[in-house]
Amino acid sequence: MCNFNFACHFVKVEDGTEIIKCRDIPELLSWPADGETKEDWARYAVQDCISFMMKDGIKVPYATPAKKGEFVVELTPTEEAKILLHNEMVDANIGRSSLAEKTGFSLSEITRLLNLKHRTKIDTLEQALKSLGKRFNLTVQSL
CATH class of the missing domain: 1.10.260 (434 Repressor (Amino-terminal Domain))
Structure with a gap:
């Protein structure tokens, strides 16, 4: 069975900003836009990274199980x-x-x-x- 529901984690950086990362998509490194929740932005960032992979002809990896404290972006x-x-x-x-x-x-x-x-x-x-x-x-x- 396939699984493309990617687990993201949020990391605080020195200035207090939280950045979004994903173990299964190492290219994903983003931060929420003003007014966006970090969860909504994580979904946008995952979709955006996958779209770029698809445009570039790169195979999209399967997601690994989430770890404690990670936010899972569930695709439709x-x-x-x-x-x-x-x-x-x-x-x-x-x-x-x-x-x-x-x-x-x-x-x-x-x-x-x-x-x-x-x-x-x-x-x-x-x-x-x-x-x-x-x-x-x-x-x-x-x-």
């Missing part, structure tokens, strides 16, 4: 499905234009499909994964 099922599609593309060495050819989607549709902030139907993600020879499964778990 659609965001996780997009990351899974991206990671499958990286594994298969297939770019966006190749995926467009395989699916019959336009390149702009593929770009939106891989955009974490763009709303996408799960059926569309399933179709894209199917074009890569992959099957998409959903599961339900107890909380």
Whole structure:
């Protein structure tokens, strides 16, 4: 089972500012903007880092379990499905234009499909994964 719910921790620096870090995404180093809670900003920072990884063709790592005191940024099922599609593309060495050819989607549709902030139907993600020879499964778990 996949897990892209990344644990973040907040570290106070000399001037009293709290910075946000994530063990699983070492590139993530941020601090809240004025008026934003550190938790909201952590979510934004995680999404932003993942988006950059996806644009750069870098595989997004799975998250490790949170440690005591860490804040977990929980991604939506659609965001996780997009990351899974991206990671499958990286594994298969297939770019966006190749995926467009395989699916019959336009390149702009593929770009939106891989955009974490763009709303996408799960059926569309399933179709894209199917074009890569992959099957998409959903599961339900107890909380």
